[in-house]
Amino acid sequence: xxxxxxxxxxxxxxxxxxxxxxxxxxxxxxxxxxxxxxxxxxxxxxxxxxxxxxxxxxxxxxxxxxxxxxxxxxxxxxxxxxxxxxxxxxxxxxxxxxxxxxxxxxxxxxxxxxxxxxxxxxxxxxxxxxxxxxxxxxxxxxxxxxxxxxxxxxxxxxxxxxxxxxxxxxxxxxxxxxxxxxx
Numbered sequence: 685x686x687x688x689x690x691x692x693x694x695x696x697x698x699x700x701x702x703x704x705x706x707x708x709x710x711x712x713x714x715x716x717x718x719x720x721x722x723x724x725x726x727x728x729x730x731x732x733x734x735x736x737x738x739x740x741x742x743x744x745x746x747x748x749x750x751x752x753x754x755x756x757x758x759x760x761x762x763x764x765x766x767x768x769x770x771x772x773x774x775x776x777x778x779x780x781x782x783x784x785x786x787x788x789x790x791x792x793x794x795x796x797x798x799x800x801x802x803x804x805x806x807x808x809x810x811x812x813x814x815x816x817x818x819x820x821x822x823x824x825x826x827x828x829x830x831x832x833x834x835x836x837x838x839x840x841x842x843x844x845x846x847x848x849x850x851x852x853x854x855x856x857x858x859x860x861x862x863x864x865x866x867x
Contacts, residue, residue: 765810766853773851773859776803815850817843817861826850826857831864838866 779800787793815826822829822841830847838844843863850861 762853762856766856766858769807769810769812769851769853769858772803772807776800776807777848779803811853812858813852815852815857815861817846817850817863819843822863822865826852826861827863827865828860829865830862832867833864835866840867842866 779796782796783793783800817827820843821839822843827843827850831845833844835844842865843861844866845864846861847864848859848862851858
């Protein structure tokens with residue numbers, strides 16, 4: 685019996701040693717697994733950071749694209765409307781001449797004035813503004829000098845007379861004012 689007990693003890697000791705070895709291997713395996721998981725986590729974190737950075741860049745590019753398209757649309761609108769208005773302005777000038785011309789037929793003159801007012805009102809709704817000239821300092825960005833006059837009653841480079849009105853649409857000059865400037 686003793687030999688059975690002794691064999692049993694040896695088996696128990698061997699089992700304990702095997703269990704300890706297995707536990708040590710499991711601990712090593714767990715450390716390796718944790719290390720591998722940490723490595724995978726770092727790799728996935730880097731990938732997700734790259735994707736997030738890519739997404740942010742794409743969103744910024746799209747936002748810039750929307751702003752650029754809105755600005756181009758506004759510029760196109762101003763350009764198209766400006767071209768149309770530039771074609772209509774000579775008609776306005778002719779209406780002003782007709783209204784200021786002497787006429788004995790008051791109803792005809794009133795009708796011309798009504799048409800002129802409607803046309804002017806329509807152009808005002810587009811944002812068209814008349815450039816102020818009379819008494820202002822000459823500005824080559826706004827005015828076109830066609831005559832110069834020497835007159836001590838006026839300051840140097842002061843607009844003395846307006847021959848043709850100038851107009852702007854927003855920041856765009858549709859037509860420069862044609863003026864006489866004092867020197």
